[in-house]
Amino acid sequence: MSDEATDAAALVSDMVQVWLGELQRFYARTQDPDATWDAEAFTREASQTIENVLPVVKRSADLTLGLLRPWSSAFQKRATDG
Numbered sequence: 001m002s003d004e005a006t007d008a009a010a011l012v013s014d015m016v017q018v019w020l021g022e023l024q025r026f027y028a029r030t031q032d033p034d035a036t037w038d039a040e041a042f043t044r045e046a047s048q049t050i051e052n053v054l055p056v057v058k059r060s061a062d063l064t065l066g067l068l069r070p071w072s073s074a075f076q077k078r079a080t081d082g
Contacts, residue, residue, distance in 0.1 A: 007063055015056045022049055 029035045029045070 004063070004067055011056070011059055011063060014059070018052050018056050022052060 025048075026045075035041070
């Protein structure tokens, strides 16, 4: 398997783990009879979700840009060569 394929597989695995963790956290919150969804609780939950998801999004963007970089160079060379 190529490095890119290995990176993509690891990224998908991590993404699934992060989203499953988020779903478990939200499910646990819905099962708590004392849980409320006031502005402070919503902000705290949203912030925690962003903190957990953002690293996976960043890795995804880095991987995508890394995969597109060779094509970009080829298209740029083709455009300049005519």
